[in-house]
Amino acid sequence: MFKNLRTQLTVSVIAALILMLLSIWAVTREYMILAVCVLVLICFYMIYLLFWFWKNVSEPIDRLTDFAAEIASGSYGSKLEESRDNEIGQLTDAINDMSEKVALAEKARTDFISQVSHELRTPLTAITGWSETIAFDPAVQGDSLRGINIISKEAERLTGMVTELLEFTRIQDGRFNLRVEMIDIAEELEDAIFTYGKLMKQAGMDVNYQPPEKDIPMIPGDSERLKQVFLNLLDNAMIHGGDGKMIDVSLDRDGSYVKITFRDYGSGIPEAELPHVKEKFYKGSSKNRGTGIGLAVCDEIITRHKGRMDIRNADGGGCMVILYLPVSTRS
Secondary structure, three states: OOOOHHHHHHHHHHHHHHHHHHHHHHHHOOOHHHHHHHHHHHHHHHHHHHHHHHHHHHHHHHHHHHHHHHHHOOOOOOOOOOOOOOHHHHHHHHHHHHHHHHHHHHHHHHHHHHHHHHHHHHHHHHHHHHHHHHHOOOOOOHHHHHHHHHHHHHHHHHHHHHHHHHHHHHHHHOOOOOOOEEEOHHHHHHHHHHHHHHHHHHOOOEEEEEOOOOOOOOEEEOHHHHHHHHHHHHHHHHHHOHHHOEEEEEEEEEOOEEEEEEEEOOOOOOOOOHHHOOOOOOOOOOOOOOOOOHHHHHHHHHHHOOOEEEEEEOOOOOEEEEEEEEOOOOO
16 A cells, blocks of 8 residues: 555545446446446445545544644653654654743743742842831831832732742642642631731731531642632732722532632633733733743642632632642542
């Protein structure tokens, strides 16, 4: 059989045309038995061609489509075995090569981010420490004190960005682990609101917390990671929904899940950007500073808790983030 698919299809079409011409010739010569035999042969030949096309073209392309979707979803470096020595095999080799090169580029990017983040941590710690020390000096007053406070605030912001980048590299390297134990999710949420409440008050934001109507059972989870998610969502609500001056937080039971809702009263998210907000490094049309990976890290944490994080625009304006965490079967 020919190796080239184009040649195989051309030969198959020519053979089918010859058989059709042979059947027409048999009918014109009134060789009816021969004509019937040729028509039956054409039918079997067409069935064979359909099976051959499905086996050698359609099925491999379906596998390549699924494989390309896996790569697009982040399975860089994976390869698809293909033994055919034709155009399909060449396409498979090209996609495998692309997957390997993308994996190498992704690893180089992750290593670079990790190295830079570690290098930034030490000077940022020193800047934060010294700025706080200088701020307590009575000799520093007026614009000088204001400048020192700005330095301290910006250093804290950069430290938070570095922490997010380090979390991202841990996820990429497979070093992102959870310490799961039975926790009181209501207590963890209230602690996060209390921790962040003072900063939000300074920004002119009020938090309206609606506690659950019924007792929430203990659930399996990593308290530190979940608190990280809560603080990140409160921070996002303050940054992007600050115009509304209000953040609603609620906790409730939803079947076999605990449902936690964060809602701001800002301008919301453009509908075209909603499907992408949880993607790594995606910032959309927002002009606020940040790394664009905070929500990606939050989504990873919730997913590893076997839960899910939904983001949507709220009725009446603003953005709503809903967390679903599974209730333990032990509860």
